[in-house]
Amino acid sequence: MTTYDTEWIMTRAVVITGTRSTGHRDLDSYAELFTNYLAPFAVPETRFYIGGAKGIDSLSLLWLAGNSDAQITIVVPGTVRQQPAEARQAITRSRDRITEVVELGAEEELRSPAFHARNRWMVDRSDMVIGFPLGGPQGTSGTWQTLNYGAEQEKARLIVPV
Structure with missing residues (x-):
């Protein structure tokens, strides 16, 4: 690895996006995917x-x-309280490792526009999008919309189908 490579990895802000439907694989399979595709970027800098939803969001957080x-950084469209139980549990279990929780304050009844706004908020603050559609x-x-928005913003993308 060159000095440039090291600096690139050490200054990254990365969005993780992915499907909420994860029951078709076992947990070991996801752990292997994350080891292969998240670990190279998972340095302290x-x-x-992460969107704070169930599925890939919760699995990647854990x-x-x-x-x-x-x-x-966990980013939710409304409040953490509004997230599904699986997501709230993952956030609670990881609380000591979470640097920041951002609650964007969307209305009580969350709809697609609130999730899309959350995803754009994350991409706008990132250098790269890793998607698990x-x-x-x-x-x-929403995963593909986030990946495509990243492309429109000229962000690097890594797409790992699951």
């Missing part, structure tokens, strides 16, 4: 922005909290 010294053709999911 990297800040990960993996990063237990396997890295990277900075972790469901396998198959590109779709219109």
Whole structure:
């Protein structure tokens, strides 16, 4: 690794986005994916922005909290209290490793525009987007919208189908 490579990795802000549907794989499979695709960026100087939802958000949060010294910022469209139980539990379990929780204050009944705004907020503050969409053709999911917004903003993207 060159000095340039080291500086690039050490100054990154990375968004993690992914499917909420994760039951088709076992936890060991996700741990292996995160080891292969998150670990290279998971140094103390990297800040990960994670959406605080169930699925990939919760799984990646738990993996990063237990396997890295990277900075972790959780971003929710409304409040943490509004998140699904699985997501709240992951946040609670990782609380000592979370650097910051950002609550964007969306209305009580969260709808797609609030999630899209949260995703754009994270991408706007990042250098890179790592996406874990469901396998198959590109779709219109929030994961793909986030990845495509990252591309529009000329952010590096790493796409790992699950």
